[in-house]
Amino acid sequence: MAAMKKQHGLPSAEQVLEFIRTADGPAGKREIARAFGLKGQEKIALKKLLGDMAEEGLIDGRKSAYHRMGGLPKVTVLRVVDTEEGYPLAVPDAWQPDDGMAPPRVRIVESKKGGALRKGDRVLARTEEAGKGWRAHPIKKLPATAEAMLGVIELDGAGKPWLAPVDKRVRNSFPVSDVGAAEKGMLVLAEPVGKSQRGGVRVLEVLGDPLAPRSFSLIAIHKYGIPDVFAEATLAEAQLAAKLPLSEDKREDLRHLPIVAIDPADARDHDDAIWAEPDGEGGFKAVVAIADVSFYVRPGGQVDREARKRGNSVYFPDRVVPMLPEVLSADVCSLKVGADRAAMACHLAIDAQGRITSYRFARALVRIAEVIAYEDAQARFDGAGEEPQLRNLWAAWKLLNAAREARDPLELELPERRVVLDEHGKIAEIALRERLDAHRVVEDFMIAANVAAAKALESKAHPVVYRIHEPPTREKLVALKDYFKSIGKNLALGQVITPGLFNRMIKDIADDAEKALVMEAVLRSQTQAYYGPQNAGHFGLALGSYAHFTSPIRRYADLLVHRALVDSFHLEQPKPATDLPPLTGLAEQDRVDLEKVTEAISRTERRAMEAERDTIDRYVAAWLSARVGEVFDTRITGVQSFGFFATIVGLGGDGLVPVSTLGQDYFRYDEGARALVGEKTGERFGLGDTLKLRLGEANPLTGALKFEPVEGGGQRIEKRGDRVAPKERSRPKHAQGPRGRPGNIRHQGRGRRK
Numbered sequence: 001m002a003a004m005k006k007q008h009g010l011p012s013a014e015q016v017l018e019f020i021r022t023a024d025g026p027a028g029k030r031e032i033a034r035a036f037g038l039k040g041q042e043k044i045a046l047k048k049l050l051g052d053m054a055e056e057g058l059i060d061g062r063k064s065a066y067h068r069m070g071g072l073p074k075v076t077v078l079r080v081v082d083t084e085e086g087y088p089l090a091v092p093d094a095w096q097p098d099d100g101m102a103p104p105r106v107r108i109v110e111s112k113k114g115g116a117l118r119k120g121d122r123v124l125a126r127t128e129e130a131g132k133g134w135r136a137h138p139i140k141k142l143p144a145t146a147e148a149m150l151g152v153i154e155l156d157g158a159g160k161p162w163l164a165p166v167d168k169r170v171r172n173s174f175p176v177s178d179v180g181a182a183e184k185g186m187l188v189l190a191e192p193v194g195k196s197q198r199g200g201v202r203v204l205e206v207l208g209d210p211l212a213p214r215s216f217s218l219i220a221i222h223k224y225g226i227p228d229v230f231a232e233a234t235l236a237e238a239q240l241a242a243k244l245p246l247s248e249d250k251r252e253d254l255r256h257l258p259i260v261a262i263d264p265a266d267a268r269d270h271d272d273a274i275w276a277e278p279d280g281e282g283g284f285k286a287v288v289a290i291a292d293v294s295f296y297v298r299p300g301g302q303v304d305r306e307a308r309k310r311g312n313s314v315y316f317p318d319r320v321v322p323m324l325p326e327v328l329s330a331d332v333c334s335l336k337v338g339a340d341r342a343a344m345a346c347h348l349a350i351d352a353q354g355r356i357t358s359y360r361f362a363r364a365l366v367r368i369a370e371v372i373a374y375e376d377a378q379a380r381f382d383g384a385g386e387e388p389q390l391r392n393l394w395a396a397w398k399l400l401n402a403a404r405e406a407r408d409p410l411e412l413e414l415p416e417r418r419v420v421l422d423e424h425g426k427i428a429e430i431a432l433r434e435r436l437d438a439h440r441v442v443e444d445f446m447i448a449a450n451v452a453a454a455k456a457l458e459s460k461a462h463p464v465v466y467r468i469h470e471p472p473t474r475e476k477l478v479a480l481k482d483y484f485k486s487i488g489k490n491l492a493l494g495q496v497i498t499p500g501l502f503n504r505m506i507k508d509i510a511d512d513a514e515k516a517l518v519m520e521a522v523l524r525s526q527t528q529a530y531y532g533p534q535n536a537g538h539f540g541l542a543l544g545s546y547a548h549f550t551s552p553i554r555r556y557a558d559l560l561v562h563r564a565l566v567d568s569f570h571l572e573q574p575k576p577a578t579d580l581p582p583l584t585g586l587a588e589q590d591r592v593d594l595e596k597v598t599e600a601i602s603r604t605e606r607r608a609m610e611a612e613r614d615t616i617d618r619y620v621a622a623w624l625s626a627r628v629g630e631v632f633d634t635r636i637t638g639v640q641s642f643g644f645f646a647t648i649v650g651l652g653g654d655g656l657v658p659v660s661t662l663g664q665d666y667f668r669y670d671e672g673a674r675a676l677v678g679e680k681t682g683e684r685f686g687l688g689d690t691l692k693l694r695l696g697e698a699n700p701l702t703g704a705l706k707f708e709p710v711e712g713g714g715q716r717i718e719k720r721g722d723r724v725a726p727k728e729r730s731r732p733k734h735a736q737g738p739r740g741r742p743g744n745i746r747h748q749g750r751g752r753r754k
Helices: 013-022 029-035 041-055 215-224 232-242 302-310 326-332 374-382 388-407 437-459 474-486 499-507 512-525 556-568 588-592 594-627
Strands: 059-062 065-068 075-084 087-092 106-108 122-130 133-142 149-155 161-165 174-178 187-192 201-208 260-263 272-278 284-291 340-350 356-367 370-373 417-421 427-432 466-468 530-532 631-640 643-648 652-658 667-670 675-678 684-686 690-699 704-709
Touching: 013 029, 013 041, 029 041, 075 106, 075 133, 075 302, 106 122, 149 201, 149 215, 187 215, 201 215, 215 594, 232 302, 232 326, 260 374, 260 388, 260 437, 272 388, 272 437, 284 388, 284 437, 302 556, 302 594, 340 388, 340 437, 356 437, 370 374, 374 388, 374 437, 388 437, 417 594, 427 594, 437 556, 474 512, 499 512, 512 631, 530 594, 556 594, 588 594, 594 652, 594 690, 594 704, 631 652, 631 684, 652 690
Parallel strands: 106 133, 174 201, 260 370, 652 704
Antiparallel strands: 059 065, 075 087, 075 122, 087 106, 122 133, 149 161, 149 187, 161 174, 187 201, 260 272, 272 284, 284 340, 340 356, 417 427, 466 530, 631 643, 631 690, 643 652, 667 675, 675 684, 690 704
């Protein structure tokens, strides 16, 4: 309880309210009586006083825990509904005030050990008033309740509507009590009628044809709660910012340099460009020019708050959910050919060994000479024609690449799927992205600028938003060692674990299939990269200090780094425009709350990765739905006791092979070897094995695939000789079970998340 002088005698209503307000825990009748030393008849009088106070609307709750009316219990269940300035925002899970007032919005202060909270999560939390608002400290995360869900309307034999969820983790369909304007086969958003979906669901919104172009990304946007609509006030502020004049006299003029942007052919924005020329001493002078987003997006403004809430842009095959309004992201901030643009320029001096000997940052004016697709840049460099600027870039890159090889970062050549849509938004092709030297050229220039940004801020003892990739944990290394042992390889844990150690193991493998297997295992051992203010290095890139500086159009972390550079190096600060927030560097509140901010943008990045991956899975399943029954070359990507997951070689798309389809033998799961082993036959299905499988199911709505052995196979015999009888279904169901894929850390390609 709150520290207070113990009193005797029946308290006044004001004293009771003050006790409830300052109590550290539940403030019930027993706690109030103890605090005021009440006994016998005084307890009876207290009960009447509390009853009167409840009737007057002064307090609410039960005798075991009161709180003031309009307030919150000291311990209650909260539901996360949004984020604000890096904090999850929640409302009471059960809010039923008599006067109909809106529920209070509560800031949740998360602990590092608690795990990230996202929209829809429920927590038991301890609440307290903070100024004019409320904040809460989670005690524990609670199981999810039935929330609104996306699904497709199906009809059973009697014509009764059911909702088949599009989330592959939800196996059951639910009866629809109110179908609204929805028809059979339509994609809808629905909510439970009662406390759970078992009581039926009602349709909230009809979203249309689930297999129509753009539906797959729409499903992911709804599923992960990704903000995709800008408020009118945000758009209005963006329009105002877009009209800001550039101060030619206060910016370094680099418009004479033939700076080029090398990007994907389908890039929606261009936030980086590069230039290099020989320095006459065996090295190069170079400029990495990055869109000066911090000039247009002011701390504390509407656009800034929305950008922080989103954390990053989300890229789907058919659309982008941008971090910034389009007038900024695709227009005035995008580096366009022949147009004057505000840029943050990183000047680099590269010596003959590829080392960065000096760097300098400036606010500049640039005029992009050309935007070139990766494939075109590679073809032009490989051609016989003279391309002075490209040849200078390639020559400078060869020096950077030599330094990179000496550093020996982690090299995992993992395939990345690319969905190509036709003009109608339908799938034209699904292929693997080709890895070109042109990708490496841009990547190494970007890495050099990112390192320079981190070191520049460190030199000024200024807060840094680091991009952190910690070494594998001891537990993951032990698991990796056990796995390597099962395939005849050795990993000595007594040595210092470096990226180069993994590289040498991979390089010594001649067989492509085995090499892919080892790379997959190494990937699984890696930790997930994140943002933070405390430097822990970047293991994958073998760098001691690393920050994200090169993509402020699509990453909030980069925008914070730009603002920090503006502060540290006293870069040009024009007078603020009318009706816009002042133009400053890193806001004081961000300095104080940098850890919370970086935790929040790390969460939004993970959300984006999951949404993008889910959408690609749906596109792959849609592409394969016309090929059910065909036999494919596959590779096993995950093994569990209930079966294994396999992916189509050269295409991707994880699908389950249930253990019940593997024949009459009993298959034992060997966790150390990550394999299913037949007890009688010794037949083995292990991680990385390649085999031919028949595609049995492909569900575009869930992204789920299901494979079957080519020779079929009866139902698995249980160890005790009992067969499992299949259950009959009385209502529509849909596949599928869980996926066995790890989160991916991109060390390859241009990448948005190195």
